[in-house]
Amino acid sequence: MPTPIPKTLHSITAPRGFRAAGLTCGIKPSRRPDLALIAADKPCRAAAVFTTNQITGAPVIVGQQHLRGGRIQAIVCNSGIANVATGDAGLANAQRMCRAAASALGCTADQILPSSTGVIGQKLPIEKITSGIKKVADRLAAGPKADADAARAIMTTDTRPKAARRRVCIGKHDVTLGGIAKGAGMIAPNMATMLAFITTDADIALPLMRRALRDAVNADASFNRLSIDSDTSTSDTVALLAGGMADAPPIRSRGTNYRRFADALTDLCTDLAYQIVSDGEGVTRVIRCTVLDASTDAAALQIARTVVESPLVKTAVHGGDPNWGRIAMAVGRAGVKLNPSDLEIRIGPIAVLRRGCPTSFDLAKVGRLMNKDEVAITVRLGRGLGRGQMLGADLSRQYVTINADYHT
């Protein structure tokens, strides 16, 4: 298992060959930090996973083009305005951000991954951003604290920065992975949701990197397995840069070293994903729904998603109420064929429904399990070997307040 490292230490600059910085360039009326730069000493192999929303931000379109080459030297990210639904002017602004960063770092514009998160439909204040990029590049050498500055500069409605790192031994040498992320919740008026930027000093072949990232993003309780409010943002991006500056041997095939790297990456992603969901808008509890014995993994996942997205399950969890009937209802409406008389539902370790009928469970005991920070729901279908797990969150008055009281 990879070793978790205390989060107070640095994250994205923990792997050798990376620097980071963040500052306020003046996009947010609050004057909070809104511009981050993560730069490698030289062009890195890069892989990324983007939003599946068909209304995509301009930086996602430009970023996808730049990723085709497979080499990226830096990520430049602003928060406050998402540069979505901005037409050709938006594309031009995303390209200008890349040119400004390239000029400050001495690379080419297509080696920059641009990213923006925040309000939809507004234009970027591009002069503020390009002059900010010069300043933030000057700060790159500021040391470990700059990781936290970068993590803070990509925040929108997050209440705290999110960071993690992992170390793993590859051929007797340490390889390090570091990541920062922002969440989860689309607030005033339309904040783009999820960004995660991951760096590593591993030397890993591009196809393997792409595979490892895709698997890590789709692992149990990772980025593609969480749903705070079922709304997919227009800007979601998870990017991985691998600089190869560690002393460890290169990873060129899917052997033990690949497996170790991939496990550490998955572990890092699920750590960041958990930080995102537990800091979701108005979230007071995390829901972890595991579906077992389904006919396929896809069927299991479909049911787990329906359970964690059900408003009635979410409100029951918010109220700390062991309302298994709502869970059964959500399982039944997921659009997956099942035999109700084989159905088993557990809350924590306690079966509340078995063979389709309620058990005589201890209500007070299950009530206590529903009042923890994380509520575990397990559903068994008795049909096959398919399994899946999703993370979700409760639905609170606070969520409604945050999202209803804003005015455009």
Next chain:
Amino acid sequence: MPTPIPKTLHSITAPRGFRAAGLTCGIKPSRRPDLALIAADKPCRAAAVFTTNQITGAPVIVGQQHLRGGRIQAIVCNSGIANVATGDAGLANAQRMCRAAASALGCTADQILPSSTGVIGQKLPIEKITSGIKKVADRLAAGPKADADAARAIMTTDTRPKAARRRVCIGKHDVTLGGIAKGAGMIAPNMATMLAFITTDADIALPLMRRALRDAVNADASFNRLSIDSDTSTSDTVALLAGGMADAPPIRSRGTNYRRFADALTDLCTDLAYQIVSDGEGVTRVIRCTVLDASTDAAALQIARTVVESPLVKTAVHGGDPNWGRIAMAVGRAGVKLNPSDLEIRIGPIAVLRRGCPTSFDLAKVGRLMNKDEVAITVRLGRGLGRGQMLGADLSRQYVTINADYHT
């Protein structure tokens, strides 16, 4: 167009040959009415549409069997307990309700449609119900007021009874349709959602009846086109009984008379559906989302459903905020292929997004449109002739309060 009739008049007994009654038999701790009987003078042709949830209530299973014969003389319905997840004992209880009603009315048990709505996982107090059925059968002749008693006796978390009727001219004679319904919201702990019982004195062939009902349920803004909280109950039922006691000529083919009847039925269903959605849990505004120019009707409907179920759109509507960015986000994540630069979004008559970019609309004017009882959102995709319309509702703190503060 069929003529609407004031709702203060009777509904399900308006067609010739039907009687109805409701009373308190003692299922609900509140002592509110909880048992309804709708009876025809003789066995009727009958068609019904049931929930698609795979965890179905025992009465739905028994009702589906009884419907196979195509002849029903009465509907017996209790509220308070849904008789869901109750195993073989639940099936036996649903059958006992049928036998009790059949014995009181002098028909066979398979000519009774049983229905139950309320808490999941509890057993019916069957002795109270069977003795209640005798009493409610005695009251059948009580006159017009009994319609309202029946409409009230099927309520769970509804704040008001729902009823409507329509009259339509078939071959120079009037045919009448009447309906009652209950909504929408699954509260303490798991109320089954939607029931609608419709009667008519038309003489219409069974296959035509089934077609007309299916079309009416799937029409724009009808029962299958509304989503209050995206949770499908385990007991949803829409049943239509046709006694043929009007003087109008029989409807045996899909000509003008069928068309008139079907239109009146659709009109009645959309009236009841609107009553349900506007009385949903914590609902303060109705959302009507129309999607036009999609590649197919299914694609249009998928987008309309995603918009009205989006928590971010629902909270924006609750706050009366013209937040078109959230609507665009929901359109983009609906899983339907589209070209963002063809997208148009209107709030009421005002275009807020055209060719994928925001217009310079009058914010105050659109804000006023967002603060009405019904908010109309129109999405144009510019891809084809597909269209669809869904009704939804806003998401309020009151919804969370109702559904989180209950304790099992």
